[in-house]
Amino acid sequence: MKKVIRRFLVLLWLVAMLSSYWVFLPPLNPLAVGFWMFVLEGLILVFFAVFILAMADSVEGQTGSTFRGRKEVTPLKVADGQNIRRLGGGILLILILLFGLNLLNSRIFRAKSYANVISVKEADFNKDFPETNISTLALLDRASAEKIGDTYLGTIDKVSQFGISNDYRQITIGQQPYRVSPLEYKNFWKWLSNRKDGISYYVKVNQTTGKAELVRLSEPMKYSDSEFLFRDTLRYLRFKYPFTIFGDPSFEVDDEGNPYYVATIYQPKFMLASKDPVGVILLNAATGETKEYALDDIPEWVDRVFSANNVITRVDDYYTYQDGFWNTVFSQTGVKKTTDSYNYISIGSDIYLYTGITSATADSSNLGFILVNMRTREVTNYKLASATESAAMASAEGEVQEKKYRATAPTLAKLNDKAYYIVSLKDDAGLVKSYAAVDAEDYQQVTVNNDIETLISQFTDLDTSVLSGSGSGSPQTDQDIEIIKGVVEQLGSQMISGSTVYYISSSGKIYKVKATEDSTDQLPFLKVGDRFSGELNKNNYLKNFKIEVEKSE
Template identity: 65%
Template sequence: MQKKFLGLCWLLFMAVWYWFYLPPLSIFSQAFWIFLILGAWLAVALAYLAKFPKDDWLKRANLGQKSFKGGVRFAITPIPKLTRAFKWLLLGTIAIFAGIFLLNVTQSRVFRARSYANVISVKNASFEKDFPETDLSTLALLDRKSAKKIGDTYLGTIDKVSQFGISDAYRQITIGNQPFRVSPLEYKSFWKWLSNRKQGIDYYVKVNQTTGKAQLVRLEEAMRYSDSEYLFRDTKRHLRLQFPTKIFADPSFEVNDEGHPYYVATTFKPRFGLMSQDPSGMVLMDAVTGKSRFYELKDIPKWVDRVYSAENVMMRVDDHYTYQDGFFNTLFSQTGVKETTDLYNYIAIDGDIYLYTGITSVTADSSNLGFILVNMRTRQVTNYKLASATESAAQASAEGEVQEKKYQATAPTLVKLDGKAFYLVSLKDDAGLVKSYALVDAEDYQQVTVNNDMVSLLSQFTDVDTDRLATIGNTGKKITVISGQVDHLASQIISGTTVYYVSSDGNIYKIKASSKNLDDLPFLTVGDSFKGELGKDNYLNRVEINPKEVEETKE
């Protein structure tokens, strides 16, 4: 009976530990070995305890006591000797930890530096020729903190607002070609989960990073599985019980292009020893039904935007640029040793999320040798050579331009406008609200242009119609077409771009010289006719000089 009781205690302890700890049952996981060894030690300890007489450990009143006529005399029960199982367990534990230690040492970067460097391959390309021109309609202007501020304001529009909050996740994805951050609602507490678990979670928040518009999306079917659930509907516990041997990261919330919610969990296998884990696939779990499926890397659906984490990407890129010539080269001569800069950000290109960061020499202070773009779904890495300032230097330069206002610069977004590299920086006040924007010349970071209006700022540096930024998500906006005759004409150069000022019928319009109108615009004279779409600050877009028909209309 005593042994059965101790056996039940052991099973109960291991079950509770597994319930909360959720280690993968895989020999390639260090968490599994810790779980196994501590469980074995507990089993041996309980077996050792079982060798004591029952009365000595269950009946506290008589523990270690013996009675005789003259009173009470204490007696010490003999301690059983160490068992053979205990000795073998001790030797086994030492052997396992020693084996893991030796494996990790022999498979470390000290001995296998070049293997670490070759985990990824990097394609070299020209920034001027190969780096994609920035699509302003997919430009992610909001960082995570700004998106969260906007999204959180929509909580008050739902029923039972006191029962739910919005998760802090705000994961960046693309829907179509547009960059969004999405985050599900969550139960505010255990007691509120008890009250609402049968109905599930009906909403998630979607914030457009280009327009800054948020939407509280109501699902046709409520989510039954989330990070804020308890018991068997907790996402990680649900996946662990379905895939007990898989090593995976914490599940992340995403939605597909149709808006259906999923949790995605990247799975891992060790590449060197047990410490250097690398993605091997992904588990997709339907947040409504809980059905899950494992995909190999090559089979992951294209709507999934984030297979590789930023931490994994940065680690592998640093390994590639650091250990090409071996480990000891990094300590002494440091020939050809490069590294990523301290900051990184994301760019949406053709429906995929790309991480970009600068590449600098280990001895450089504020200059980059180039940039890399990494596809977060495939981990394809492209290096674009371009001597430029680091992101941190661009931040400092943007803050210095408005130092009297004490704005704080966000992590820069790399943009290419008319073939030239710029850092786009949002400037926030102490409340975390975006008050202004800055474009910093990546090659000469002392050249900074600041404007409170994004469209006006970008219109000074690109031929592309920047009014699209203001009309995304608002297709019903009317476009005003202006036509007239030139009464007076003047020009000036603003940030390297010639701007023509046209006076017509008492109004002044601005036309920016671009590759689309450069042939005609220099020959514009008083008396000529013109036609164009009216943009912000009286800039004219899609300008025609001496059109066949001149009229002022509104569409």
Template identity: 40%
Template structure:
């Protein structure tokens, strides 16, 4: 008689697989493994906590998303293996396994969990090879479009009111000093590390919010929010604590759903963000700005797709495509992304293999950059050098950080680090360290302007270096004197001429008076009989003592510019008197120098 046991068992196995559906993949394979599958609840809780903390973008090009999926898949395989193994062990132990023992064929559910991963890795490898500079050098080079211009004609003439010499390190020192003087605030808050470079209403500033000084300070204050943000004038170094219309309720120091990253991720779970930066609009309202990204070549180079703004006061979010970004936003394209794309442009404009062997026309940006505020926009500046000659630049690039419009100015000049070394060498005995320079245009001539710091990070001198002849260096203890020395040496005259016939003698009571800084010099704006007038501190050393209600006599032109102070507030000897011992009048009039000296004084007292 024919034994049909094995054939019937095989027939049942085939029938089971023919009737298989996706609904059955993760159902219990047997009644013995049920006690293991409660681990899926632990997995669900773990995934929820991980997502809440790590905040990965649910996007095909986000590596953190695939890593999360891989870990989840791995844990599911482990749980199913434990469940199936326990069930099989119970069957063998009870003798109900039909004599199969531990002979076990890989079920379909494991194949569906495991097999996609090698396929995904193969797709990633092949796509990265196909969409690489080897085959697409032109596409990599053209990620940024650069227009060639003439420096003497097209490079913006430098506005001396906008020379941004306050770097990030100096801004932090000034901001910390200002906050430290306010006992009530500093006991609860501290300055955040942002100090974002922006252009606000055409003026260059660095801004940074306050943040809670620890968990318990957050508990004490989170219901009220953060009352201020720090604003540092990049020209004068003047620090103000700005108070927005409402307290800041969303920041990096906030916990749970008021954290900036968490708020943005829950609002836009499918978008990839850059690190949101702190900015303020022209009215002083605080925002966090997050650039959104896609990919240029499937899985490779980041491509800016738009922008999300988060109102730091209300939590309101808004997405803007690239063609609708508000004009007050300064930083859509990050400096790192622009530097990378400039590097790709320089390397691959003449082909991939040329970049490896002949290197004909291969260029790259220098290893540093700086910012220029031009009009209402912020520009990133960097030099361009040949890869075969790193001691000089072949030109300079300006890139609008909001629109990515890039301009190349071909100009043979010293590389920035050579200019820095030259400036340091001019005061070699002081052992000062130069900051990365800023390129300016003075009368069509390219100049580097930079600061020289001591070992404590305090600014001691300012330097001008001729970009084409970096051995020509000017140094001075103040910006005003530095520019004056350069103007005198190069016979640059002040173009401001006063028409004596247009002057009017005015006597009246001061209704309001405010001091500001222009061109490194203290300027007083005051109102008499409803008219606004402008007076330079050099006209009288007694201007700082003028108060509302004082009678003032002066001569002014039709444009409101005061040319002479008379009466009680005229200088007794008819000249500017420097009340700062040990300084000449040029140095005393420089508010940036005064602000930095105050920081130095604080640092010395701490030591």
């Protein structure tokens, strides 16, 4: 009887451990906490198995003698008791060691080590922050991209078999910001019917223009997150790299549109604590080919190596623990932190996370903006006294409070050397109904318009038609420039979003000139009868405006 129980328990232990490994896929690496959780699970199961066997031994060893009508049961054997105590002691020792190592390597004892994981370059927003290229202005948030992408599902063959994954990861293709997401099998039975053919489509949504495309692949994806067996991306990579610590694979496409899954490789920074990226594994979703890269060798088309959580945690550590842990508890001298909102912007072919930096008191003002390259984790702090993102969102909502629109996380833009938050305003159905440009330095200055082209054109001389996909968004070339010359016949002015705009009537047309820091000092003294010249831009704005002074004979 005892042998049968022992064999059954061994078989049950093997099934439980294999099932646990299949589901949780821990790395077989002693530097991973998941590995020790897996070991503890096995030891705890062995502990209960030994205890059950010992109890079976005890019952089997009943003496048959009675004491006052009751049978006596033989106590646990010495060897069984020792095994149980050893197993219990081993489990307790591992738990104590894990807790102790975690405590000793926590921010309480190693605050300055955490603060020095990254370095931050200091810069001035007005001088060093790049002027926003409006052709790459990411206006669509994730929720809006999902709504647009879902409308294209009905255009595919076998529409009943597939859905669209909720990944919608922000990347750049070329230099354009997109959110991309693969199709996925709707359930196990749909997968069973279609797994041989694979997944032939993914959706990409342009975040600037809002235009979406359902991309058909020349070679379908055989590896995805919606697979159920060995071609599940995480399981496939775990069996191929059993000792490597890596995160959940995320979907990206290269500049040619080929689908990949990117798994960031991690190593703990302090013993078992504080994982930090050291490289990536790229999985070709069509062929199953994989390749491991160190951080310095990652292909440039890969946009997201570092997660937002890792980036923000490291930035917070840098600004919080420069003077040690206890300073954050008591005096809080020099303690800063990131704000409660962040977003992404595209600069060139890279994705950058930006967020505000505020004081420990967390009021409604920023001390500057942090810009982090999500591929290299290069961090720059651009100093600029400004409103927090939350304050800007509230200000934008206040401009349309009668409509009860809700603001999305703002996009930071630098237009004509000035910082603005560009905020999308949504109705209760989650549809974008309007846009707001909030002056980052004076968030009470808000301009709202239902048309994004018209809104942006009030703050820049660039061609804003690119925001609807019909223009370049770049400054005019020499061949496109039209020089206007004339005489002021009538003159007027008005304030628009904190800037003075002069209206000049000449030869039956009305031209507009916006007063900026670069405007000629003579602009405020412009009067009827003066001669002028300038370059004609959209909406009859004149750029490089000059007042021609008549020379005396």
